[in-house]
Structure formats: C-alpha cells, structure tokens
Amino acid sequence: MSNILKINDLEKTYTSGSKKLTVISNITFEVETGSVFSIVGPSGSGKTTLLGLCAGLDYPSSGTIELCGTPLQDLNEDERAALRNKEVGFIFQNFQLLPTLTALENVIVPLELQGEKKAAQFGIALLEKVGLGDRLHHYPSQLSGGEQQRVALARAFSNKPSILFADEPTGNLDEETGEKVIQLLFDLNKEAGTTLVMITHDLDLANRTQQILRLKGGKITSNEKTSTI
Amino acid sequence: MSKINSKANFQWLLKMAWRDGKASLSRLLLFMASIILGIAAVVSIQLFSDNLKQNIKQQSKALMGADFIIDSKEAPSKKAQAIIDSLGADASEVNFVSMAAFPKNNGTKLVKVRAIEGDFPFYGNIATTPENAGETYQNLGGALVDATLLLQYDIKPGDSIKIGELTIPITGALKSIPGSTAISSSVAPLVLIPFRFLEETDLLQLGSRKEYQYFFRAPEMDLEGLSKRINPILDAENADLDTHTSTSQRLGRRYDNVSRFLNLVAFIALLLGCIGIASSVHIYIKEKLQSVAILKCLGASRKQTFLIYLLQIISIGFVGGLIGSAIGTALQYAFPYILQDFLPFDVAISISIWPIILGVSLGVFMSVLFALLPLLGTWYVSPLEVLRGSGDPLQKPKKARMAVLIVILLFIYLFSYWILKDALHGLIFTAGIFITSAIMAGISQVFIKWIKKYFPSSWGYTKRQSLLNLFRPNNQTMVLVLAIGLGTFLISTLYFTKDILLAKTSIENKKSDANIILLDVQSEQENALLETFKSKGLDVIDNIPIITMRVERIRGKSANTISNDSTARRMKGIFNREFRVTYRDALVETEEILEGKWTGQFVKGNPIYISITDNVAKDANLKVGDAVTFNIQGVVMETVVGSIRKVDWSSMKINFNILFPTGVLEKAPQFNVMSAYVPSKEGSAAFQRDLVQQYPNITILDLRQVFTIVEDILDKISWIINFMAFFSILTGFIVLIGSVRNSKYQRIKESVLLRTLGAKSKQILEITALEYVYLGILGSLTGILLSLIGSQLLATFLFKEPFVPSAIPFLVFLPAITFLVVLIGLSNMKSVLKSPPLEVLRKEVS
Incomplete structure (x- = not known):
C-alpha cells in the first residue's frame, strides 16, 4: 500500500528576539493511504504544530513533507490552499465554522471552491447523513456544540478528501456527544475510504486507530501499530 | 500545481461576500452611513455649481x-x-x-x-x-x-x-x-x-x-x-x-471661487467619513481574520479571501455613493434658497448625470482606498490561525502600508487640486489636512502614553477602569479623538473667524471713534456745518479737505507713451484713476513711513514732495525721487515722491493714497469730509434727518448702519459655511456612533463580566460615562485648541487683525460636544443594564 503522507526529518523552530525555541525536531514517519492514524502526547508536546505542518498550514524550519504525492516545500501559499481544497479535510476542536454562514453554506464552501455546480445538493445529503437535515439554514450560533461538530464533519467530507486531519475532535464536547461524533467520524471515514490523521489526548480513542504516534517534548517517543482494525 | 488552483468563479466570490455581508449588515450599513453625507455634500455642490454655470451662460444677457x-x-x-x-x-x-x-x-x-x-x-x-x-x-x-x-x-x-x-x-x-x-x-x-x-x-x-x-x-x-x-x-x-x-x-469665475470653497468643506466631510470607514473596517476585518484563516484552510486562495471582503467594501461604497448622490441631488434644490442673497438671478435647477457618476465613483474609490490598509490584513493572515488563534494575527506589511498611505495622500492632493485648480493651494490643503489629523492622532497617543506613565493608581475603581478602557486592545481612542476633534475644529474655526471679522466692524462707545461720516461737504457749507455740530453739542473728529486729481505723467511719460507690458498695464490703471487727495502737515496714527522722508510743509523754491502709499508705489512702479505730474481740474502740477508709506486700511479712519504737504492745494477747488461721534442711535437718526433737510447734497455714512449690514452679511455667509460644516459635524457623529458600536461587543463582554462579578448598574454606567467624558473632553479640547492656533494664524497673516478669542467654544462647544459623546456612548449600554448577564451574552456576543 502506498503512503499518503511522508514526513522526513522535520524540525520547527520559533525565533523570538535572540531566543530560539525548537518545538519539534527529528520527526520522520509515514501514513498509509486509507489508514486511521493518531498522534498523542501531553500538552506542549508539539502535536498541533505537527498537524499544521502536515496539512501545509505552516512551513517547517527544516525537513520535508510529501502530501498526496506532492512535496509541500515546492508549493506557495495559494498552491497549498488549492491542494488542501482538493485533497484535505479538517476537523477542529472548536469546530471552526464560519459564523456568518448557515450550516449548509458552511458545508458547501469546499465544493463551491472547486466550482461544483451541485454543491447544495451534495451539502444537503451530507447534512442529512449527519442527522442535521432539519438544521440546514441555521447559523452556528443557533446550534449546540455537538451539532456544530457534525456540521464540521459534513464539511470535512464534502470535498471527498484523500486525507482528513482532526485536531482533538471531541475536546469541546461532553462524553456522550463526543462518542456520537467519533462514531460518526469513523463511519463516514470508513464509507469514504479516507485516510484519517487525528490528534487526541484520549488514549482510549487513540487505541481505536490503526497506528499511534507518541510525541513528547517535540520528539517521537514511539510509532506503533495497534491491534485495531 | 497551478492546475489544481481553485475553480471558484467571480459569482462565488459575490455569493460569499453577500452571505458574509448579510450577517454583518447593520455594521456595513453604518460604514455606509459614514460616507453618505460626505458624498451628498460633494454631489450637491457639484450639481449646483454646474447649474449655476449653465444659468449664467443662458441668462448672460438678462x-x-x-x-x-x-x-x-x-x-x-x-x-x-x-x-x-x-x-x-x-x-x-x-x-x-x-x-x-x-x-x-x-x-x-x-x-x-x-x-x-x-x-x-x-x-x-x-x-x-x-x-x-x-x-x-x-x-x-x-x-x-x-x-x-x-x-x-x-x-x-x-x-x-x-x-x-x-x-x-x-x-x-x-x-x-x-x-x-x-x-x-x-x-x-x-x-x-x-x-x-x-x-x-x-x-x-x-x-x-x-x-x-x-x-x-x-x-x-x-x-x-x-x-x-x-x-x-x-x-x-x-x-x-x-x-x-x-x-x-x-460672474462665473466669482461663483467658481465660492463653489471651490464649499467643495473643500464638503470634501472634508467626505474625508472624515473615510477615516470612519478606515477605523470601522479595521475592527471589522480584525474580527473576520479567523474566518479568513478557515477559508484558507478549506482551500481559498489569498486573492479569493481578499476579494470577498473587497467586494463588500465596493458594494457599500457603491450603495453609499448612490444614496449620497440621491441626497445630494435633492439637496441642491436648497442652495438657491441658501445663496439667494448672493445670486443676481433665479437659478433653474436641472439634474445632470456627471455629478452622480462622480458621487458613485467617489463612494467606491474612497471606501476602497481607506479600507485598503485593514483589508491587506486578509492577504497576510495564515491559515495556521485556525489552530493557533493567536488573537492578533494581523501582520503589518510596512511597504504595502506605506504605499497605501502615499496613494491616499496623493488622492487627497489630486482631488483638492481638481477642486482648487491650483497646485500650490492643493498642496497646502493636503498638508493642512495631514498636519491637523497628525496632530490630533499624536495628541491622543501622547495622552494614552501619559496616562500609562502617570496612572492615577490612587483613584477609585470606576475611575481607574474608565481610564484603562482608553488603551484596551482594539481601542478606538485615536479615531474618536480624530472624529470629535475635527468636527469641533471646524465649528470653532468658523466661530473664531467670524469673531475676527466682526471685531473689525464693532463700534466701541468711544468719543474718539467716529460713527458718522459726512461726504461731499462743499467749501461754502463748511462753516455752517461746523456750527450745526457745535449747536448739537457734537465734536467734529475729522474735517478733511479733499481735492480730486488725475495722474498726467509719471517720470515725464504720459499714459500713451508707456509700453504695453504687465507693469505698464498696472500703470495705466493709475492714469485712469481719479485720486481723492488731501493735504496736511503731519502723519496720523494709521500711517508709517517706509522709505524717504515725510515733508509736511511746502517750502518755496523746493519741489512739492508728496507721500504715496506702498500700493500706489507698486502699481505705478514709483520710487522715492520720481517725478509725478498731476492734473488738478485743469491745472497741471509737478511733484516729486518724497516718501512711501504704509497705511492701515482696516482701521475705520479716513485714509488716503496720496498725501500733499500744506501750502500747495489750499486754493484748489475742494470739498470736505467730516466725521463725528453721535452717542445714540436715535440721536444719530434725528441728526441725519436735520442734515439731509439743510444740506441735501451731503452724503452721510452711518457706520452703525454699515456695521449692522456687514454683520448681517457675515451672518449670511456664516450660515452657508455652517450649513456645509453641518455635513462634517453630522458625519463626525456617525463616525462616532460607528466607533462606539464597533467596540460594543467588547464592552458588553466586559460589562457582563463585571455584572456577573457583582457590579451594580451605577458602577458600569459610571465607567462607561467617564470613558466617554475623557474622550469627549480630549477630542473637543484638542479641536478647539487647534482652531485657536489656526485662527490666530488667520488673524495674523490673512486678516492682519488682533485676535481676542471668545470663550464661547470653551464654555459652550466643549461641554455640549462632550455631553453628546457621552450620550451616544451610553446609548450602547441600555441592553447590558436592563437584562440578565447570560441573556445579553447569548444575544449580543454569540
């Protein structure tokens, strides 16, 4: 099986005045296409920085990233945006819906960016699939946290991404709602055959993925396959 | 990778701009309101000027x-x-x-x-x-x-x-x-x-x-x-x-000057509105940066995200321009009434399309220009903000900012040049606007720094909190000071200028200052008139003989023999003029010798040394020692320029361009001008009645009446200026409302938090009111003080008059404007004070 994400000797250092702060270093790993991959580690271990770099949201200080067969270092900001639009989906801890757009409008933004003419039709189908068929024209502020995350899920899958990055997808939800959202995420992911890269604190959740990358102090402490199918 | 660039088209950008805009409609409408009045003012003046020109052309024979x-x-x-x-x-x-x-x-x-x-x-x-x-x-x-x-x-x-x-x-x-x-x-x-x-x-x-x-x-x-x-x-x-x-x-040129001035006042209102736009869009875009980051995360390019918000600004500029043009078109019907005393004909109003195109273009262009700086923020925001949310992700690209600022100044210059049709005047206007704004912005910054440095820690909580609010993140202290300050500056300058002009015409109740002037007193009437004055118990202040004469030759050359260059044209004016000349042996207090020597008495055998004013010397190209030949009602007289003197024409005294020494003109046909002080208005009227009956040929200038008329004319002029300034002032208040509204969400969060922690309504009200009191006082005081400096400069260099500032701007404008500012500020807090904290948070912040 080919690898959809290849990370080689990645390092990210922030400079503040004369001080340098290395957030992650010596990071090398690969993610198999279609797999469910989790990154775990304590707060400040560099998980979010790593996710940002993998998705092309940030630039590494050194090292290379190959996403969907494209070396990110060769792309400018807009080319990266276009790649994300075509290949990548996102789910964030705090949902990150556009507050001025309705649920349906939020879901169809990636499709519309692709120039898809039947965006609304797809969007409605997706929202119905996540159980929000009756909330199409509600604004994020009119939805509960769980509902907002379900809209985010629908948006993440709307452009039929090859890879999905999820940053603590249940971090802002209660246990029961979180479990429902995770189940929905796994179901949608399985149905679409998308690669899922997920950051989580929750080891139980991580154990439900196929591979766990452990980070501590910005370095990989382990990268193991789990027994989960 | 270019092949996989987004396929979303312009239609999508419009759709996104609309989707996002409709959720923020009330704020966008407020931006729009900032420029509507400025556009209305410019369009109305332009339309009216066009109509005036047309009317003058059409009615030129009439x-x-x-x-x-x-x-x-x-x-x-x-x-x-x-x-x-x-x-x-x-x-x-x-x-x-x-x-x-x-x-x-x-x-x-x-x-x-x-x-x-x-x-x-x-x-x-x-x-x-x-x-x-x-x-x-x-x-x-x-x-x-x-x-x-x-x-x-x-x-x-x-x-x-x-x-x-x-x-x-x-x-x-x-x-x-x-x-x-x-x-x-x-x-x-x-x-x-x-x-x-x-x-x-x-x-x-x-x-x-x-x-x-x-x-x-x-x-x-x-x-x-x-x-x-x-x-x-x-x-x-x-x-x-x-x-x-x-x-x-x-006539057209004369009214062109008036409309240029009114245009500038209108342009100031527009600029003030643009400052409002810049400030509102700054806060607006700052709040949108997270959305921009999300869009970029989802695959939107920098250009697309930039265009979404640019389209919103263009739309509000366009609609604002349209509404402004419509109001301006309606407003021009008011001008014939406002200017009726100054127009020699009835102006027939017709509507032309050009000022409306101008209004819409100005609306779009100026909105975009002034929103460009904050809009640039969307270009530089990183999609990583979605994960990080650092709070102030707005990058400040120095070069781009500098370029935008230069374009703004260039535009202001070009527009003012277009209005004034004079490069230097355009430059002075632009520099004036820049310096005034810079001083106001500088003062607000210095004030904030000063508060930070000397923070009154011993003050009570509410007073301290209200001071702290002035330099909270996203504070609009500078914009508010600018809006309040510029508005106050305009009103005060108008007030002070009117004061300077009227001071010239005020009559003090002093016996030494004449308030009645008698012209054309014939020699044979002189004694009888002096008797009449005496019998009424009135003192004659001046009794000046006047002889009319013409210049026949200058340095031996007559009007026909001088060449036809520009100096000669001015000289010909001297030849064409009939001079009213007097003679005396001493100078008066309004005269000062600049060159040569004053000769008060003619000495036989010597030339006749006359004294001329610097104006005549300049026009006739005369120097001390030059020969001037006069024709005094048929008698030719040779004289020599003995001295050149300066005359204070603004003094209410009878002054002369040409002064002869005594001993020359006493026998020439002459008439007299007399001046006197008549204590009461009624006494003056009765005295004039008597004089007209006895001496019907004498012309009486009642300075009291003249001053009343001048005051009335100035009142009419200031009414027109006030009418135009009204646009600036109202725009200032709209900008103020916009700024207050922009900071509403932040204030509400803070106030609700305070309420949750147990703050009473009175305390919250006090914090907010005090903050606006500081802002109102700082803004209006800065405006008044700057106008004081400006008026002093006007008085010294333009009107050449002493300037005694009136206390009215300090006693009336300052408290009134501060009160209005506080009122607008407090109007925001109604919902916070009346509702439970959670309800407010849900309604206002979510």
Missing part, C-alpha cells in the same frame, strides 16, 4: 440687461462720446450715491440713485410691486425704490421720496433689476428715477462720485471683435466696454 455697456466714472470725453454716439446707445444711466429722505416720516437713508433714460433693460426685467411699475415709472415720472428699504421705513408706493432737491412719487417697490444682488445693494439700496429728473436733484456737483453707463442692444454684433477694437481707445478716455459674455464669464 444678467446685464443689454448686449454690451460702455461706462465711465466721469462724463465721457468728446472722443468717448463720439464712439458712444456712433454705436448708437439704446439707453443710458447716471448713478451716484446720495442721501434720500422720506417726507412721510422724515426717514433718511443712503441710497444708490440710478437715473435711467430709455428702455433699459432690453433683456430680463425689472421685478417690482405692482408688477407693471418697471414699465410705467418712466412715463409716470415716479421712482422705483428698493422693496426692503420701503418695508424698513414703512413707506408704500404712492408716498414720495426726496433726493437732493427733487421730490418724486414712489410708483413701485423694486425687487430686482439685472446686474444687481441683494447683498450688493444692502449698504446703499437702489432707487430708480427717470433720467429727466436728474438735473432737478442738483446733486451733480463737485466731488460727487458718479458713474455714466450707456446700454446697447446689438444681438447680431461680433462683441468680442468690438471689445478688442474699441476697448483700448476707451481705456485712454477713462471709459470701459463690457459685453454680456465677458461679464457673465467674470
């Missing part, structure tokens, strides 16, 4: 009443008369200023008498009550008297008027006549009489200033050719030919 006029300040010479006769004048007039009396109630008034012969005007009409009086007064042998004057003196058609020795019935009230405005006839209202009665007035004597006018009807004539051919000949004969086209062009 404005003059003839195709062309030949006029002269004296009875035409033989040569001039021959030209007039050969051209065949269709009507003529002699006009002069004189006292008129109303026998019905013994009222007296200085008037301008126009003795008309013939069927003038040929174009346009004399508007009168009764309507046909303009056509019948010649045949009926009656006078037409200014309608306002009749009202003031309670005189009606049918009553009579006495001018000199002539008493004539009034056949109509004169409302308007071609070539005259309400303002131009306010000092000396018009009285029209048939020419055949002129002799009977017995007023055409020595010293009286008269003007002879000859009106021609020649619709087919090549007026330009005629003017070119005849004017040089007439010039030499002290006469002048004016065609209706040249007169209307001159």
Whole structure:
C-alpha cells in the first residue's frame, strides 16, 4: 500500500528576539493511504504544530513533507490552499465554522471552491447523513456544540478528501456527544475510504486507530501499530 | 500545481461576500452611513455649481440687461462720446450715491440713485410691486425704490421720496433689476428715477462720485471683435466696454471661487467619513481574520479571501455613493434658497448625470482606498490561525502600508487640486489636512502614553477602569479623538473667524471713534456745518479737505507713451484713476513711513514732495525721487515722491493714497469730509434727518448702519459655511456612533463580566460615562485648541487683525460636544443594564 503522507526529518523552530525555541525536531514517519492514524502526547508536546505542518498550514524550519504525492516545500501559499481544497479535510476542536454562514453554506464552501455546480445538493445529503437535515439554514450560533461538530464533519467530507486531519475532535464536547461524533467520524471515514490523521489526548480513542504516534517534548517517543482494525 | 488552483468563479466570490455581508449588515450599513453625507455634500455642490454655470451662460444677457455697456466714472470725453454716439446707445444711466429722505416720516437713508433714460433693460426685467411699475415709472415720472428699504421705513408706493432737491412719487417697490444682488445693494439700496429728473436733484456737483453707463442692444454684433477694437481707445478716455459674455464669464469665475470653497468643506466631510470607514473596517476585518484563516484552510486562495471582503467594501461604497448622490441631488434644490442673497438671478435647477457618476465613483474609490490598509490584513493572515488563534494575527506589511498611505495622500492632493485648480493651494490643503489629523492622532497617543506613565493608581475603581478602557486592545481612542476633534475644529474655526471679522466692524462707545461720516461737504457749507455740530453739542473728529486729481505723467511719460507690458498695464490703471487727495502737515496714527522722508510743509523754491502709499508705489512702479505730474481740474502740477508709506486700511479712519504737504492745494477747488461721534442711535437718526433737510447734497455714512449690514452679511455667509460644516459635524457623529458600536461587543463582554462579578448598574454606567467624558473632553479640547492656533494664524497673516478669542467654544462647544459623546456612548449600554448577564451574552456576543 502506498503512503499518503511522508514526513522526513522535520524540525520547527520559533525565533523570538535572540531566543530560539525548537518545538519539534527529528520527526520522520509515514501514513498509509486509507489508514486511521493518531498522534498523542501531553500538552506542549508539539502535536498541533505537527498537524499544521502536515496539512501545509505552516512551513517547517527544516525537513520535508510529501502530501498526496506532492512535496509541500515546492508549493506557495495559494498552491497549498488549492491542494488542501482538493485533497484535505479538517476537523477542529472548536469546530471552526464560519459564523456568518448557515450550516449548509458552511458545508458547501469546499465544493463551491472547486466550482461544483451541485454543491447544495451534495451539502444537503451530507447534512442529512449527519442527522442535521432539519438544521440546514441555521447559523452556528443557533446550534449546540455537538451539532456544530457534525456540521464540521459534513464539511470535512464534502470535498471527498484523500486525507482528513482532526485536531482533538471531541475536546469541546461532553462524553456522550463526543462518542456520537467519533462514531460518526469513523463511519463516514470508513464509507469514504479516507485516510484519517487525528490528534487526541484520549488514549482510549487513540487505541481505536490503526497506528499511534507518541510525541513528547517535540520528539517521537514511539510509532506503533495497534491491534485495531 | 497551478492546475489544481481553485475553480471558484467571480459569482462565488459575490455569493460569499453577500452571505458574509448579510450577517454583518447593520455594521456595513453604518460604514455606509459614514460616507453618505460626505458624498451628498460633494454631489450637491457639484450639481449646483454646474447649474449655476449653465444659468449664467443662458441668462448672460438678462444678467446685464443689454448686449454690451460702455461706462465711465466721469462724463465721457468728446472722443468717448463720439464712439458712444456712433454705436448708437439704446439707453443710458447716471448713478451716484446720495442721501434720500422720506417726507412721510422724515426717514433718511443712503441710497444708490440710478437715473435711467430709455428702455433699459432690453433683456430680463425689472421685478417690482405692482408688477407693471418697471414699465410705467418712466412715463409716470415716479421712482422705483428698493422693496426692503420701503418695508424698513414703512413707506408704500404712492408716498414720495426726496433726493437732493427733487421730490418724486414712489410708483413701485423694486425687487430686482439685472446686474444687481441683494447683498450688493444692502449698504446703499437702489432707487430708480427717470433720467429727466436728474438735473432737478442738483446733486451733480463737485466731488460727487458718479458713474455714466450707456446700454446697447446689438444681438447680431461680433462683441468680442468690438471689445478688442474699441476697448483700448476707451481705456485712454477713462471709459470701459463690457459685453454680456465677458461679464457673465467674470460672474462665473466669482461663483467658481465660492463653489471651490464649499467643495473643500464638503470634501472634508467626505474625508472624515473615510477615516470612519478606515477605523470601522479595521475592527471589522480584525474580527473576520479567523474566518479568513478557515477559508484558507478549506482551500481559498489569498486573492479569493481578499476579494470577498473587497467586494463588500465596493458594494457599500457603491450603495453609499448612490444614496449620497440621491441626497445630494435633492439637496441642491436648497442652495438657491441658501445663496439667494448672493445670486443676481433665479437659478433653474436641472439634474445632470456627471455629478452622480462622480458621487458613485467617489463612494467606491474612497471606501476602497481607506479600507485598503485593514483589508491587506486578509492577504497576510495564515491559515495556521485556525489552530493557533493567536488573537492578533494581523501582520503589518510596512511597504504595502506605506504605499497605501502615499496613494491616499496623493488622492487627497489630486482631488483638492481638481477642486482648487491650483497646485500650490492643493498642496497646502493636503498638508493642512495631514498636519491637523497628525496632530490630533499624536495628541491622543501622547495622552494614552501619559496616562500609562502617570496612572492615577490612587483613584477609585470606576475611575481607574474608565481610564484603562482608553488603551484596551482594539481601542478606538485615536479615531474618536480624530472624529470629535475635527468636527469641533471646524465649528470653532468658523466661530473664531467670524469673531475676527466682526471685531473689525464693532463700534466701541468711544468719543474718539467716529460713527458718522459726512461726504461731499462743499467749501461754502463748511462753516455752517461746523456750527450745526457745535449747536448739537457734537465734536467734529475729522474735517478733511479733499481735492480730486488725475495722474498726467509719471517720470515725464504720459499714459500713451508707456509700453504695453504687465507693469505698464498696472500703470495705466493709475492714469485712469481719479485720486481723492488731501493735504496736511503731519502723519496720523494709521500711517508709517517706509522709505524717504515725510515733508509736511511746502517750502518755496523746493519741489512739492508728496507721500504715496506702498500700493500706489507698486502699481505705478514709483520710487522715492520720481517725478509725478498731476492734473488738478485743469491745472497741471509737478511733484516729486518724497516718501512711501504704509497705511492701515482696516482701521475705520479716513485714509488716503496720496498725501500733499500744506501750502500747495489750499486754493484748489475742494470739498470736505467730516466725521463725528453721535452717542445714540436715535440721536444719530434725528441728526441725519436735520442734515439731509439743510444740506441735501451731503452724503452721510452711518457706520452703525454699515456695521449692522456687514454683520448681517457675515451672518449670511456664516450660515452657508455652517450649513456645509453641518455635513462634517453630522458625519463626525456617525463616525462616532460607528466607533462606539464597533467596540460594543467588547464592552458588553466586559460589562457582563463585571455584572456577573457583582457590579451594580451605577458602577458600569459610571465607567462607561467617564470613558466617554475623557474622550469627549480630549477630542473637543484638542479641536478647539487647534482652531485657536489656526485662527490666530488667520488673524495674523490673512486678516492682519488682533485676535481676542471668545470663550464661547470653551464654555459652550466643549461641554455640549462632550455631553453628546457621552450620550451616544451610553446609548450602547441600555441592553447590558436592563437584562440578565447570560441573556445579553447569548444575544449580543454569540
């Protein structure tokens, strides 16, 4: 099986005045296409920085990233945006819906960016699939946290991404709602055959993925396959 | 990778701009409101100027009443008369200023008498009550008297008027006549009489200033050719030919100056609105940056995200421009009423498309230009913000910011240049706007730094918190100070300027300052008049002999022998002029010798040393020692420039351009000017009545009345300026409301938090009120102080007058503006104070 994400000797250092702060270093790993991959580690271990770099949201200080067969270092900001639009989906801890757009409008933004003419039709189908068929024209502020995350899920899958990055997808939800959202995420992911890269604190959740990358102090402490199918 | 670039088209960008915009509609509407009034002001002035030009062009003949006029300040010479006769004048007039009396109630008034012969005007009409009086007064042998004057003196058609020795019935009230405005006839209202009665007035004597006018009807004539051919000949004969086209062009230029000034005031209102836009968009975009990051995360390019918000700004600029243009179009109908006293005709309003295009283009262009700086933030925001949310992700690209600032200044310069049609004036205006804004912005920054440095830690909590609010993140202290300050600056400057101008005309109740001037006192009347003064217990302050003369030669050269360059043209003006000259042995307090030596007494055997003013020296290109030959009513007299002196013309004294020493002119035909102080208004009126009865030829200038008229004119002018300033002030308040509203969400969060922690309504109210009190005082005080400096500069360099600032701006404007600011600020807090914290948070913040 080919690898959809290849990370080689990645390092990210922030400079503040004369001080340098290395957030992650010596990071090398690969993610198999279609797999469910989790990154775990304590707060400040560099998980979010790593996710940002993998998705092309940030630039590494050194090292290379190959996403969907494209070396990110060769792309400018807009080319990266276009790649994300075509290949990548996102789910964030705090949902990150556009507050001025309705649920349906939020879901169809990636499709519309692709120039898809039947965006609304797809969007409605997706929202119905996540159980929000009756909330199409509600604004994020009119939805509960769980509902907002379900809209985010629908948006993440709307452009039929090859890879999905999820940053603590249940971090802002209660246990029961979180479990429902995770189940929905796994179901949608399985149905679409998308690669899922997920950051989580929750080891139980991580154990439900196929591979766990452990980070501590910005370095990989382990990268193991789990027994989960 | 370019192949996989987004395929979303322009339609999607429009859709996104609309989707996002409709959720923020109330704020976008507020941005729009900031520029609407500025656009309305610019469009209304532009439309009105266009209409005025059109009207002047169309009504040019009716404005003059003839195709062309030949006029002269004296009875035409033989040569001039021959030209007039050969051209065949269709009507003529002699006009002069004189006292008129109303026998019905013994009222007296200085008037301008126009003795008309013939069927003038040929174009346009004399508007009168009764309507046909303009056509019948010649045949009926009656006078037409200014309608306002009749009202003031309670005189009606049918009553009579006495001018000199002539008493004539009034056949109509004169409302308007071609070539005259309400303002131009306010000092000396018009009285029209048939020419055949002129002799009977017995007023055409020595010293009286008269003007002879000859009106021609020649619709087919090549007026330009005629003017070119005849004017040089007439010039030499002290006469002048004016065609209706040249007169209307001159009139057009005069009103052009007025509309330029009004345009600048309108432009300031627009700029103020743009500052409001820049500030509101700054906060707006800052709040949108997270959405921009999300869009970029989802695959939108920098250009797309930038365009979404740019489209919103273009739309509000476009709609704002449209609404502004519509209001401006409606407003121009108000201008004929506002300017009616200054217009010599009725302005027919028509709507042209050009100012409306200008309004819409200005709306779009200025909104974009001033929103560009904050908009650039969307370009530089990183999609990583979605994960990080650092709070202030707005990058400040120095080069781009600098470029935008330069474009803004360049635009202001080009626009003001377009209005003023003068590169230097445009530059001064731009620099003025820049410096004033920079000072205000600087003061607000210094104030904040000063508070930070010397923070009054001992103050109570509410006072401290309100001070802290001035430099909270996203504070709008600078913008509010700028908006309040500029508005106050405008109002105060107008007020102070009016003060300076009126100070010139105020009469102090001092016996040493004359308030009545008697002109054209004949030599044989002098003693009798002095007796009259004495019998009334009045002191004559000045009794000055006046001799009229013309310059015949300068340095031995006559008008005909000097070349035709620009200096010579100015010199020809000197030759064409009749000088009123006096003689005395000493200088007066309003005079100061600049060059040469003052000679007060003529010494036999020596040349006659005269003293001339610096203005005459400049115009006639004269230096000390130059020979000047005068023609004193037929007698030629050689003199030498002995000294050049400066005269304070602004003083209410009788001043002269040319001064002779004593011992030369005593025997020359002369008349006198006398001045005196008459204590009461009523006493003055009675005294004038007596004088007019006894000495009908004497012209009396009642300075009290003149000052009242000047004050009235200034009031009218300031009303127009105030009307235009109103746009700036109202825009300032809209910007203020916008700024207050922009910080509403943050304030509400803070206030709700305070409420949750147990703060009472009174405390929250106090914190907010105090913050706006600080802002109101800082803004308005800065504005008043800057206007004080500006007015001082105006007083020193433009009006050359001492400036004693009035306390009104400090006592009235400052508290009133601060109160308004506080009121607008507190209006925001109603929902916080009346509702439970959680409800407010859900409603306002979510």
